[in-house]
Amino acid sequence: MVALDETRLADLLRRANRGDAAAYADFYRTLLPALRQIAHGVVRTVGGRPSDVEDVVQETMIAIHLKRHTWRESEMVGPWIRAISRYKSVDVMRRRGRHGASVDIDVVTETLAAPTIEDPTARTDLERYVSRLGGKPGAIVKAIGLDGQEIVEVARRMSMSEGAVRVALHRGLRKLAALRTQEAD
Amino acid sequence: METEKLIAALSQDAALPQRSLVQRQLAAGSIAVVVAFCAFALFVGPRSDIASALETPRFLLKPVLTLLLFAAAFFALARAIRPGSKPGSAQAALLIAPVFLGIAVITEMTIVPSAQWGEKMLGTNAMLCLTVMPALSFGPLMAFLWFLRQGAPTHPARAGAIAGLAAAGLGATFYALHCTDDSPLFVTVWYPMATAIVVTVGSLMGRRLLRW
Numbered sequence: 001m002v003a004l005d006e007t008r009l010a011d012l013l014r015r016a017n018r019g020d021a022a023a024y025a026d027f028y029r030t031l032l033p034a035l036r037q038i039a040h041g042v043v044r045t046v047g048g049r050p051s052d053v054e055d056v057v058q059e060t061m062i063a064i065h066l067k068r069h070t071w072r073e074s075e076m077v078g079p080w081i082r083a084i085s086r087y088k089s090v091d092v093m094r095r096r097g098r099h100g101a102s103v104d105i106d107v108v109t110e111t112l113a114a115p116t117i118e119d120p121t122a123r124t125d126l127e128r129y130v131s132r133l134g135g136k137p138g139a140i141v142k143a144i145g146l147d148g149q150e151i152v153e154v155a156r157r158m159s160m161s162e163g164a165v166r167v168a169l170h171r172g173l174r175k176l177a178a179l180r181t182q183e184a185d
Numbered sequence: 186m187e188t189e190k191l192i193a194a195l196s197q198d199a200a201l202p203q204r205s206l207v208q209r210q211l212a213a214g215s216i217a218v219v220v221a222f223c224a225f226a227l228f229v230g231p232r233s234d235i236a237s238a239l240e241t242p243r244f245l246l247k248p249v250l251t252l253l254l255f256a257a258a259f260f261a262l263a264r265a266i267r268p269g270s271k272p273g274s275a276q277a278a279l280l281i282a283p284v285f286l287g288i289a290v291i292t293e294m295t296i297v298p299s300a301q302w303g304e305k306m307l308g309t310n311a312m313l314c315l316t317v318m319p320a321l322s323f324g325p326l327m328a329f330l331w332f333l334r335q336g337a338p339t340h341p342a343r344a345g346a347i348a349g350l351a352a353a354g355l356g357a358t359f360y361a362l363h364c365t366d367d368s369p370l371f372v373t374v375w376y377p378m379a380t381a382i383v384v385t386v387g388s389l390m391g392r393r394l395l396r397w
Binding site for chain 2: 016017019020022023057063067071080083126144145147151173177181
């Protein structure tokens with residue numbers, strides 16, 4: 001099973017829940033290798049391509065983000081992360097229909113995989129979806145997610161308050177997840 | 186999109202939304218009770234002899250069993266909505282109502298002569314039970330599916346089935362106040378059948394509605 005630093009991750013996520021952005025970014029960076037391993041295991045099991053791994057990882061991160069209220073601070077964070085990661089990995093691969101139709105979430109086991117080499121410039125699925133997001137939330141997700149701008153910058157450029165940008169960002173991320181689920185149907 | 190930029194975007198949205206899942210579940214539970222009660226009061230109503238029925242153990246056993254089922258399933262919903270939580274005691278609690286019903290059936294069979302078993306089992310309201318009970322459960326089922334959508338059930342069909350069980354528990358509680366068949370022999374045949382209808386609908390709807 002993929003190793004997760006329970007104490008550290010739980011601490012970071014607890015701080016993130018109270019609005020600590022730096023801790024939240026740290027949480028994902030700490031988690032990233034494990035997410036890649038789990039995704040890699042699933043992708044390989046269903047016969048996907050290595051390039052699918054990063055899509056799966058990004059989807060998993062968005063899922064963790066949008067569903068983080070389902071983690072109880074008093075409980076272990078590891079089993080929660082594993083369950084989400086497996087569910088999303090299977091879900092993404094199933095949606096792609098690459099031998100995925102018969103993937104059973106209970107059958108997929110995590111395998112210790114060699115770390116994959118990622119091409120950081122590769123255009124991922126997420127990018128396609130972001131380009132389909134409309135309105136202010138779309139512009140804001142694009143500015144922050146694709147162009148790497150800061151909230152302060154975006155707020156100034158779009159003459160919005162920082163709070164409003166945050167709300168729009170949150171709405172955009174939710175819409176992003178919704179777009180992907182819709183496409184599955 | 187580069188993963189590092191995604192992390193930056195997500196971290197800008199760190200603070201957790203205010204309303205907790207527990208609050209949402211209580212809201213869904215309240216809505217479910219109110220909706221089922223309204224449907225019952227408007228379209229079904231209690232049986233005419235409810236006052237005297239309340240004094241008979243056979244009648245009282247019905248809402249007790251259905252409420253036990255509801256409570257256990259409601260408890261199981263809280264687990265089903267959180268990824269990685271173990272079903273454990275919640276799953277065991279679901280067996281309480283069937284076990285009690287089994288004891289009641291055996292007791293009934295020792296009291297009632299075997300010649301009357303068939304008659305007691307068929308009762309007079311079988312079709313009503315199979316239609317009215319699921320109908321009363323429909324509103325609660327929607328409320329519980331709505332609740333599950335707020336969370337992250339990793340087994341959508343199973344979670345939908347649990348929502349169906351909770352809804353059936355509520356629907357059956359109200360239906361029991363209307364039905365004049367009180368024998369555990371009737372209850373053990375028709376109530377589970379009506380429950381199975383709701384659970385099947387819940388499971389099928391869950392598969393479609395609960396993906397995330």
